[in-house]
Amino acid sequence: MKISKRVSEIPPSGIRKFFELASQVEDVISLGVGEPDFSTPWHIRESGIYALENGFTTYTSNWGILELREAISEHLFNLYGLSYDPEGEILVTTGSSEALDLAIRAIIDPGDEVIIHQPSYVSYIPCVILAGGKPKILPTFPEEEFKINPERLEKTITNRTKLLILSYPNNPTGAVMDRESLEEIARIGEKYDLLVISDEIYDQLVYDVEFVSFPSLPKMRERTILVNGFSKAYAMTGWRLGYAVGPREIIEAMMKIHQYTMLCAPTIAQRAAIEAFKLQEEVISMRESYDQRRRFFYQGLKEIGFEVVEPKGAFYIFPSIKKFGLSSEEFAERLLQEEKVVVIPGSVFGESGEGFIRCTYAASLSDLKEALDRLKRFVTSLQPIYSRER
């Protein structure tokens, strides 16, 4: 059988490999997940049941239910003062993953370069390759809190660069870009006439700092596609519901692909999501709970002796394991075998993720405590090798 060149070009997912490994070990404590530990709030689930009972089982408009688009518009206005027309500037998608794929396909011609900062989420590169684009990697570093360095960004730009994908609050580092840094990016974006996809799926999970939505910066609305969804803030990962908002021309182009490939986002999920926006208090209480566990786990890691940047968003923490003399894959594999704790090797999120592990602190406090004990035991067992090598 002949597989297309484009698909063959995509390397197998490192996460997939680790999934296979982890599923062979029983009774693990998992800090390896990319989703909340809450179930979807009952109000939302109950709305979904109501929608089923009342026969909302047909297709919706390709754009998504108008009432939901209006709710998205109002939500973005309330949070960031953004204004998007529910008729033509908002597209409801099957998860933010679809929104991302549509945006890239709508923008990229074969040979166009797309700048992707790393470590970052695993889907960006494959989506760009599938669209025929060329990913250009921009590494970020713990010394700069995993933020984009404007000078290095500028050096990565060529005359073929068309798009920058921004991914903050960041998976896997938990980094958040502050307003000044984003303004620098905006200046560069304007200078080189770049389009920007801002993946803000973790926007409501930010701690102690302000979150700035990229299109809210001056002149950025016209060149930004904002991608977001319900998975993280409302604990709705399995519902597969997201959205994209942006300039009418681009959203219409995305809609063109969407209507032929997806038709519409799941109707039950759309109905339930209308209820989600009414639950801001619940979002805040989930955020408080993540924040407490973030502090707890960050302090625990530091006490064990990990070098780690304090995460400001999402529910991930990305400690360095460089001093233990193992690759991130070896570290994660041995931690799994010897202590039954699942973490994700940082290398999965790009070359600059090598030397780190991603831990999700969206786990119960008792699991976090136990995981810290096991991590401590594990790194203590590594210590002799470490001192010899020094």
Added chain:
Amino acid sequence: MEEVLKLLEQDARLSPEEISALTGKDVEEIKRIIKECEEKKIIRRYKAVIDWERAGKERVFAFIDIKVLPKRDVGFDEIARRIYRFPEVHSVYLVSGRSDLKIVVEGKNLKEVASFVANKLATIEGVTSTETHFLLKKYKDDRELFVEEKPNRRLAVSP
């Protein structure tokens, strides 16, 4: 203070060190807040939430709606006091609606509770009627589920 209280309401066994790590506040500050809350009786006591049925101990609970005729000058408080002093009485609330007081009574068996209602409660001066509802099954109490829910089934690894 509110954050510390909420954490203790969830888990009274959290140590000041753990609360400090969760809230980012200094350990001494946490100890001071807890001490102050204890002194001011904001924290009234620490207790465990126990599923007695699971422990194999039968206990009978009844919710009783009571109508009373309040006396001049003393109002409901006097009658409430006569009721809450009985050790069988778990809780006493003044409520709106058709009844005036709603109380929870505990006993070893149906007969014991029934006899308490008939002999002690109904005979109190000012009590005009009682309506007893025996508890048959406890689903949720004080935000704690007493029935098993299927756990959130996350995969061990996801991007």
